[in-house]
Amino acid sequence: MVLDEIAQIRSKVTLPLEMVEESVESSSGLNSDSADGLPSVSEMPESPPPPTEFTDVNVVPEHEKKEFEESISNLQGEITALKSKQRSLDEKRREALNKILDIKGSIRVFCRVRPFLSVDRRKIRLPISTGSENVIVRSSGSRKDFTLDKVFPQEATQEEVFEEVEPILRSALDGHNICIFAYGQTGTGKTFTMEGTNDQPGIVPRAIQELFRQASQDTSASFTFSMSMLEVYMGSLRDLLSQKPPARMFEPVSKCALNIQTGSNGSVEIERLTDVVVADFAQANRWYSKGRRARSTSWTSVNEASSRSHCLTRITIARAGDTEVGKPEPSKLWMVDLGGSERLLKTGATGQTMDEGKAINLSLSALGDVIAALKRKRNHIPYRNSKLTQILRDSLGDGSKALMLVHISPSEDDAGETICSLNFAKRARAIESNRDLPEDLKKQREKRLAELDDQMRDAEEECQKIRNNIKAAEFLLQEKKKLFSLSYQPLDEHQESPRSPPVDQGKVTESPRTFEKSVRRNVSSSVPHFMSSTVCSRQRRGVDGDISGRSRTPGSGNRHLSKLFASQSQSQSLSYSDHYFKENLRSSRNGKKSGLGEPNALHTENPSCNSLDLKSSSIPRSKRVSMSHPNLRATFSHHRRRMSDLS
Numbered sequence: 128m129v130l131d132e133i134a135q136i137r138s139k140v141t142l143p144l145e146m147v148e149e150s151v152e153s154s155s156g157l158n159s160d161s162a163d164g165l166p167s168v169s170e171m172p173e174s175p176p177p178p179t180e181f182t183d184v185n186v187v188p189e190h191e192k193k194e195f196e197e198s199i200s201n202l203q204g205e206i207t208a209l210k211s212k213q214r215s216l217d218e219k220r221r222e223a224l225n226k227i228l229d230i231k232g233s234i235r236v237f238c239r240v241r242p243f244l245s246v247d248r249r250k251i252r253l254p255i256s257t258g259s260e261n262v263i264v265r266s267s268g269s270r271k272d273f274t275l276d277k278v279f280p281q282e283a284t285q286e287e288v289f290e291e292v293e294p295i296l297r298s299a300l301d302g303h304n305i306c307i308f309a310y311g312q313t314g315t316g317k318t319f320t321m322e323g324t325n326d327q328p329g330i331v332p333r334a335i336q337e338l339f340r341q342a343s344q345d346t347s348a349s350f351t352f353s354m355s356m357l358e359v360y361m362g363s364l365r366d367l368l369s370q371k372p373p374a375r376m377f378e379p380v381s382k383c384a385l386n387i388q389t390g391s392n393g394s395v396e397i398e399r400l401t402d403v404v405v406a407d408f409a410q411a412n413r414w415y416s417k418g419r420r421a422r423s424t425s426w427t428s429v430n431e432a433s434s435r436s437h438c439l440t441r442i443t444i445a446r447a448g449d450t451e452v453g454k455p456e457p458s459k460l461w462m463v464d465l466g467g468s469e470r471l472l473k474t475g476a477t478g479q480t481m482d483e484g485k486a487i488n489l490s491l492s493a494l495g496d497v498i499a500a501l502k503r504k505r506n507h508i509p510y511r512n513s514k515l516t517q518i519l520r521d522s523l524g525d526g527s528k529a530l531m532l533v534h535i536s537p538s539e540d541d542a543g544e545t546i547c548s549l550n551f552a553k554r555a556r557a558i559e560s561n562r563d564l565p566e567d568l569k570k571q572r573e574k575r576l577a578e579l580d581d582q583m584r585d586a587e588e589e590c591q592k593i594r595n596n597i598k599a600a601e602f603l604l605q606e607k608k609k610l611f612s613l614s615y616q617p618l619d620e621h622q623e624s625p626r627s628p629p630v631d632q633g634k635v636t637e638s639p640r641t642f643e644k645s646v647r648r649n650v651s652s653s654v655p656h657f658m659s660s661t662v663c664s665r666q667r668r669g670v671d672g673d674i675s676g677r678s679r680t681p682g683s684g685n686r687h688l689s690k691l692f693a694s695q696s697q698s699q700s701l702s703y704s705d706h707y708f709k710e711n712l713r714s715s716r717n718g719k720k721s722g723l724g725e726p727n728a729l730h731t732e733n734p735s736c737n738s739l740d741l742k743s744s745s746i747p748r749s750k751r752v753s754m755s756h757p758n759l760r761a762t763f764s765h766h767r768r769r770m771s772d773l774s
């Protein structure tokens with residue numbers, strides 16, 4: 128129904144200008160020498176003129192204006208109702224997604240096995256075997272089985288990994304704080320998973336792109352994204368997007384340049400941390416590259432340090448437009464590439480490497496403690512034990528979701544480290560896996576998840592339909608408003624309207640007064656003094672001439688109208704109340720061309736109207752012309768102003 132209306136409105140917006148043009152040319156006799164072979168006005172036989180009505184074109188019938196206003200307000204009401212329906216469906220979808228994530232666990236743990244690299248000493252017997260939700264590690268005659276939420280084997284692609292990560296991003300847009308961690312021994316592929324390469328982008332660039340994509344589809348709210356990047360090294364924080372270069376390249380940063388502030392409500396702010404608003408994915412990606420470059424040239428021993436620091440990328444999502452629920456707090460999406468988790472004794476580290484390793488291990492175990500406390504719903508969550516957990520305080524806990532991607536090596540040499548990493552994963556997992564549940568509970572859980580999944584999809588589909596309806600209705604409303612302002616609002620209001628396209632400025636130049644002067648210019652010298660041209664009017668005529676070369680716009684419709692006035696002044700007989708003229712307009716409104724091109728439809732001189740009677744105020748109301756075509760009204764409304772200016 129809405130689409131039909133749009134089609135109607137479109138035809139109303141564009142067609143009438145042609146109709147006006149046609150009616151102007153036909154009625155003014157300008158096409159008298161045309162192929163139609165129509166006689167000019169002067170050649171017209173002296174048949175008795177049709178009775179002339181003097182009408183006040185200043186007035187458009189109130190009932191029509193009211194009807195138009197009503198249709199606009201009905202449409203506005205319809206849009207409001209659709210938006211409220213969209214909000215409630217969106218709420219349903221959010222609830223279902225939340226329940227799904229809660230059943231699956233608010234802290235989910237995945238495992239990714241790195242493929243063999245050329246540098247790996249390949250053994251015939253592989254220590255690792257994987258299922259979809261479990262990893263078995265065989266080492267020194269023992270066999271350990273670890274259960275996880277999802278396991279990505281060596282051949283898993285970046286796309287496959289991201290597919291599983293993606294649902295949590297929707298939660299970030301819904302207002303939840305989210306943390307995605309890459310955990311594991313050095314060289315197991317944490318940076319590959321998070322950053323990726325140009326050919327195989329990782330989670331961070333894909334997530335940013337996905338956020339922009341999802342936000343652009345959500346018409347119920349508008350989103351603003353901003354981005355920060357920082358590095359935590361030996362308990363110090365470094366701003367990776369800072370515009371200020373470090374005092375000396377490669378200088379160790381011994382002091383923490385950024386302070387972590389915790390509000391009374393638990394919210395966390397990092398003082399002086401650069402936060403850049405990013406308008407689109409390309410811009411965000413440029414900042415991300417800058418942050419990555421800053422990381423690789425940081426600290427003392429340039430490349431080595433990267434595995435001994437944590438790199439945190441934060442996307443802050445501000446949501447606006449959901450007026451019924453007020454302005455929500457911005458949500459944060461943290462994507463963290465953690466430092467390598469290897470045991471110090473095994474690496475035989477000494478000196479600074481030892482200290483770095485200690486710092487990493489301290490913060491990783493603090494993170495493990497926080498996650499374990501959250502899992503057990505402890506009253507005290509030990510956030511304060513490391514800089515990392517202090518930073519993530521408001522994004523790990525109530526209402527937040529976390530995803531831990533534990534990376535392991537396929538090599539037998541690393542089996543000990545692999546077991547340590549998987550023990551960390553086991554500790555972090557929020558719930559028992561499906562595999563650990565009794566059969567009946569497992570079935571119940573699966574059933575519930577399937578129901579919620581259906582609910583979520585239904586709500587999403589319905590929401591999409593409503594989104595399309597809203598778009599169509601908003602377009603229709605905009606068109607109606609345009610039409611309304613063209614038809615009923617005085618010229619001044621057109622100028623003030625913020626929606627007015629630039630061509631309306633042309634209308635200003637080509638103001639109704641200009642037309643009036645062009646009428647006067649052609650009026651014989653017998654016209655009263657007040658109708659003769661002035662310097663100003665002659666200047667305006669120059670402007671008028673400039674405009675005439677422009678493309679057809681409502682303004683150019685006026686140009687044709689001015690032709691009509693010019694020709695009127697030659698014949699000095701045409702009145703808007705002329706029933707032929709009205710008839711022509713009516714038929715053109717009805718899509719009939721017939722009356723306008725036919726000789727008997729042409730206007731003849733009306734001797735009783737040898738001069739233009741512009742005193743509209745003296746015309747009885749009963750004789751006012753009724754032009755129900757909105758665009759015709761538009762041009763007439765300009766004319767009305769011209770007349771009233773004169774009176």
Ligand SMILES: Nc1ncnc2c1ncn2[C@@H]1O[C@H](COP(=O)(O)OP(=O)(O)OP(=O)(O)O)[C@@H](O)[C@H]1O
Pocket residue numbers: 240241242244281311312313314315316317318319320433434466467534
């Ligand atoms: N899934 C994979 N597919 C192909 N190559 C991979 C994969 N995972 C890791 N690699 C390669 O393994 C090497 C080590 O990976 P990466 O640097 O990401 O490890 P890391 O865990 O981040 O190490 P560090 O802790 O030192 O930063 C890189 O050359 C990377 O390209």
